[in-house]
Amino acid sequence: MSESITVAGVSVDTRHWIGGRRVASAGTFTDHSPIDGSAVGEIARGGPDEAEAAVGAARDAFPGWAATPRAERARILHAVADGVEKRTEELAIVETTDNGALLRSHRRGVMPRVAHNFRFFADWLLRLDHEDFETRGHTNHVSWDPAGPCVLITPWNAPLMLATWKVAPALAAGNTVVLKPAEWSPLTASLLADIAAEAGLPAGVLNVVQGYGSEIGDALTSHPDVRRISFTGSVPTARRIAASAAANLTPLSLELGGKSPLLVFADADLDLAVDLAVEQYDNAGQVCLAATRLLVEEPVVEEFTRRFTEKASALRQGDPRDEGTDIGPTIHPRQLEKIDGFVQRALAAGARAVIGGHRKDGQYYAPTLLTDVAQDSEIVQEEVFGPVLTLQTFTGEDEAVRLADDTRFGLAATVATGDRERAERVTARLVAGTVWVNCFFVRDLQAPFGGSRQSGVGREGGTWSFDFYCDLKNTVTAPEGWDQDHG
Ligand code: NAD
Secondary structure, three states: OOOEEEEOOEEEEOOEEEOOEEEOOOOEEEEEOOOOOOEEEEEEOOOHHHHHHHHHHHHHHHHHHHOOOHHHHHHHHHHHHHHHHHOHHHHHHHHHHHHOOOHHHHHHHHHHHHHHHHHHHHHHHHHOOOEEEEEOOEEEEEEEEEOOEEEEEOOOOOHHHHHHHHHHHHHHOOOEEEEEOOOOOOHHHHHHHHHHHHOOOOOOOEEEOOOOHHHHHHHHHOOOOOOEEEEEOOHHHHHHHHHHHHHHOOOEEEEOOOOOEEEEOOOOOHHHHHHHHHHHHHHHHOOOOOOOEEEEEHHHHHHHHHHHHHHHHOOOEOOOOOOOOOEOOOOOHHHHHHHHHHHHHHHHOOOEEEEOOOEOOOOOEOOEEEEOOOOOOHHHHOOOOOOEEEEEEEOHHHHHHHHHHOOOOOOEEEEEOOOHHHHHHHHHHOOOOEEEEOOOOOOOOOOOEOOOHHHEEOOEOHHHHHHHHEEEEEEEEOOOOOOOOOO
């Protein structure tokens, strides 16, 4: 295999990054661009041997990195952020070529956030307090000890943003990392390895292995030297990972799928509610947090639907590299197939397409709104992960909350209302990791992030990330002259 490929003018090494060296595999897999389906390159296809080598490198590098003073770890993480900022354009165009999300979002939103992930956790590390408590003169000193090698497994819908949301706190905490990006979008993880090495991160502290989850995943997640596994992806994969991690009782953080509702009350600012609803087509609907179930109060449903249709119909779908494009392609022919399967089954079961309901050329799917759908139907209960929304009506808060909460997920919910007291009542009753009121997607990294029910296990963000990535230790020291027998 050739060692590197040129993607939109950017050189990307296609091999793994293990112990500070590029490592090839006997086999490769082909990475395609969703923009036109063209082959981007052959990527090293890792298996158990590469998993073993990467975990070994992380294990060997751990004592040195764990003992590195916090201020030095923070300095290196800021240097990684500098490198991301310097290479924003390159990262943005490579990510867009690889996963089809909008270039303008990568430039202006995503890559700045990637850099922020490193800066935020570097700064937070320096603010982590060592707490002391006292019992009968004894000091209880609580410290945040690094846990060890961490396996981080990420999906394709926001590759570098989701990877660095885990990599940054794991490294800040003093752990070493094996990152496995998704096989449909592996390229920016390789660039991150280059950036981290240039920033002075010691060899073996960050390792990147590529390949199919079914081939390399189990060897990573069942490895006895791995101390933490953080996974973002689908519920079925999470089940397999949890089963594999059970062998060593390795602690898991799971950030999974959703089927989140947008509740539009009759007292809402309807233009705002329509904006929030149309925003759910971002990234061609391939967003875990997307509020794909529109629940609209009866008296305003007609007007809401009219305004929504007008606005959604004006969205421009096409090449994600063009500044004017609003919706790009879906990631992969298999994803397109899956999305269309959900829609066609819903239509066959009696749903009506208000807009869309069909494929377009290439890997593009028409933004779709389906109505006349039953609460217990597949299209309302299952995550489609494409530009497909459903519309249902309700009357009053009780019915709104009942419909909103009636899935196995609990990742997020959005409420549009002009009544603050109603917002408080309704948000208090919703089961979700994040609830937005009259807004969407805004989130402070200090706040906990995660899902309830089958949308996840655990929370990350701010101190919660360090809770997960550290072994908390309580050291109890007796006062001078303490006599254990007669104290
Ligand atoms: P996926 O579960 O198919 O794959 C995710 C990752 O897991 C990939 O890297 C894949 O190679 C790996 N994997 C697959 N099988 C494995 C195994 N047996 N062992 C170890 N790793 C394995 O998910 P996807 O299709 O890439 O991503 C879409 C899903 O991710 C959606 O359900 C979406 O909601 C969810 N998601 C959740 C969040 C969140 O923060 N809650 C964010 C983004 C995406």
